[in-house]
Amino acid sequence: SxxxxxxPQSLIVxxxxxxxxxxTSSKTLYGLYWYKQKYGxxxxxxxxxxxxxxxxxxxxxxxxxxxxxxxxxxxxxxxxPSHAGIYLCGADxxxxxxxxxxxTSLTVIP
Amino acid sequence: xxxxxxxxKHLVRGEGQKAKLYCAPIKGHSYVFWYQQVLKxxxxxxxxxxxxxxxxxxGMPKERFSAKCLPNSPCSLxxxxxxxxxxxxxxxxSSSLGSRDxxxxxxxxxxxxxxx
Numbered sequence: 001s002x003x004x005x006x007x008p009q010s011l012i013v014x015x016x017x018x019x020x021x022x023x024t025s026s027k028t029l030y031g032l033y034w035y036k037q038k039y040g041x042x043x044x045x046x047x048x049x050x051x052x053x054x055x056x057x058x059x060x061x062x063x064x065x066x067x068x069x070x071x072x073x074x075x076x077x078x079x080x081p082s083h084a085g086i087y088l089c090g091a092d093x094x095x096x097x098x099x100x101x102x103x104t105s106l107t108v109i110p
Numbered sequence: 111x112x113x114x115x116x117x118x119k120h121l122v123r124g125e126g127q128k129a130k131l132y133c134a135p136i137k138g139h140s141y142v143f144w145y146q147q148v149l150k151x152x153x154x155x156x157x158x159x160x161x162x163x164x165x166x167x168x169g170m171p172k173e174r175f176s177a178k179c180l181p182n183s184p185c186s187l188x189x190x191x192x193x194x195x196x197x198x199x200x201x202x203x204s205s206s207l208g209s210r211d212x213x214x215x216x217x218x219x220x221x222x223x224x225x226x
Binding site: 033035043044045088090099100 | 145153155201203215216217
């Protein structure tokens with residue numbers, strides 16, 4: 001089965017600071033998804049990366065995929081309280097089962 | 111509909127009682143997935159359907175859990191004789207072509223099951 005390890009597990013940052021969340025896969029990544037979950041709410045799709053070296057941005061969030069390292073990183077620039085929540089990476093190596101990472105809990109202090 | 115609708119939002123059951131959760135996928139989506147979020151960072155895949163057929167049930171507990179997706183009805187996840195450890199948020203997601211070939215899974219807002 002696919003294992004997706006995220007680091008750090010939790011992160012507390014001051015508003016305005018930059019931060020990075022990593023997602024490392026135990027198997028070859030053919031694509032990777034990033035989601036955000038606000039406390040008590042459902043999952044919100046952020047972006048999908050399909051090719052090695054691909055980089056995508058959505059507002060102040062940028063994600064990259066390094067296929068060789070079997071790793072993806074999510075970078076938030078100038079964090080805001082609205083960025084707080086749980087960030088999950090996800091992958092679907094077989095086409096019929098979707099795996100989530102262990103998650104990173106982000107707190108942004110105003 | 112344009113969103114995955116899960117009902118109820120909250121469900122409280124006494125240990126040993128039955129719990130039934132519903133999920134209406136986005137109209138036109140053929141695949142439905144159920145996940146159990148036990149800890150805030152951990153999601154466990156339970157089962158997936160392609161239309162009314164079970165696609166993958168490798169994550170389903172053998173006992174007490176069952177699921178269906180019948181034509182013209184919301185999909186359902188049923189837990190017989192609930193246990194304390196079943197307390198979790200259960201998420202449903204749908205997609206149009208299976209999770210490999212689409213840009214995203216569309217998730218519902220979840221059902222919080224509390225077993226007392």
